Amino acid sequence: MIENILNIIGIENYIFLTVLLFCIGVFGVLYRRNAIIVFMSIEIMLNAVNLLFVAFSTYHQDAEGQVFVFFSMAVAAAEVAVGLAILVSVFRNLGSIDIDNLKNLKG
Amino acid sequence: MSPVLITFYFLAAFTLATAFLTIYSKNPIHSAIYLVLCMVSIMGHYLLLNAQFVAIVQLIVYAGAIMVLMLFTIMLMNLNKEDEVHKPRITRLGAIVVFILMSMVLITIFINSKTIMGEYDSTGEDFQSIKVLGKVLLNEYMVPFEFASILLLVAMIGTVLLTKKEKDQK
Numbered sequence: 001m002i003e004n005i006l007n008i009i010g011i012e013n014y015i016f017l018t019v020l021l022f023c024i025g026v027f028g029v030l031y032r033r034n035a036i037i038v039f040m041s042i043e044i045m046l047n048a049v050n051l052l053f054v055a056f057s058t059y060h061q062d063a064e065g066q067v068f069v070f071f072s073m074a075v076a077a078a079e080v081a082v083g084l085a086i087l088v089s090v091f092r093n094l095g096s097i098d099i100d101n102l103k104n105l106k107g
Numbered sequence: 108m109s110p111v112l113i114t115f116y117f118l119a120a121f122t123l124a125t126a127f128l129t130i131y132s133k134n135p136i137h138s139a140i141y142l143v144l145c146m147v148s149i150m151g152h153y154l155l156l157n158a159q160f161v162a163i164v165q166l167i168v169y170a171g172a173i174m175v176l177m178l179f180t181i182m183l184m185n186l187n188k189e190d191e192v193h194k195p196r197i198t199r200l201g202a203i204v205v206f207i208l209m210s211m212v213l214i215t216i217f218i219n220s221k222t223i224m225g226e227y228d229s230t231g232e233d234f235q236s237i238k239v240l241g242k243v244l245l246n247e248y249m250v251p252f253e254f255a256s257i258l259l260l261v262a263m264i265g266t267v268l269l270t271k272k273e274k275d276q277k
Binding site (some may be wrong): 005008009012013015016017019020021022023024025026027028030031032033034036037039040041043044047050051054055057058061062063064066067069070071073074075076077078079080082083084085086087088089091092097098100 | 109111112115119120122123126127129130135139142145146149152153155156157158160161164165168169172173177180181183184185186192193194198199202203205206209210213217218221230232234235237239240243244247248251255258259261262263265266269270271272
């Protein structure tokens with residue numbers, strides 16, 4: 001029952017789910033102005049890709065896909081820590097984290 | 108419909124709904140809580156695929172550490188209010204159009220690429236228990252594993268340096 005789970009569900013269902021999840025992440029980056037919500041959308045996109053990695057790791061019966069998910073989670077943790085630190089210092093200097101207010105580099 | 112398929116459809120609908128509500132809800136605290144639910148449902152997908160190690164790491168790292176960090180930052184900035192101004196209407200319309208077109212194009216591509224992937228057959232061998240994963244991680248991927256620890260150390264030092272107050276400024 002467990003080892004032929006992809007025979008029941010089908011790899012294409014996982015592909016459609018992750019494509020939709022990734023597109024929701026892109027939509028969030030484009031739609032919102034709050035920088036923290038933009039960060040959360042990036043997390044959604046990373047999770048979509050991780051889910052596809054694990055689905056294809058099961059599909060090919062190979063453990064290396066899950067090892068890559070482990071590395072991508074380590075990179076995501078580092079990215080969130082540094083990104084939130086940047087947001088805190090932006091908030092300290094400007095008083096808001098609205099990304100449309102960050103126009104100091106505009107030429 | 109087998110119970111596994113029903114579980115998968117329920118989990119998929121829950122994942123997509125909470126991901127959408129993360130973006131749609133105006134209060135950042137509500138967004139963070141919906142994102143925690145989204146991460147937990149993705150952990151359900153991992154458990155359905157019998158990937159135990161990734162499921163537990165997902166729960167501890169994403170739903171635990173990263174989301175607590177985000178909630179702390181939201182409360183530190185006192186963003187617990189719904190006064191965000193929307194983007195201009197043309198930008199929001201563009202975002203919706205990009206969402207629809209991108210999902211349509213990608214889904215069409217993957218529908219047509221189904222013949223390339225071939226049939227799935229299971230050999231029944233153990234490939235994703237924690238024992239096997241540990242052997243792969245510490246034999247073939249030993250050097251990237253150590254570099255990951257260096258990356259986390261550099262990120263920690265960078266975070267401390269970025270958030271430190273500079274005293275000679277004011």
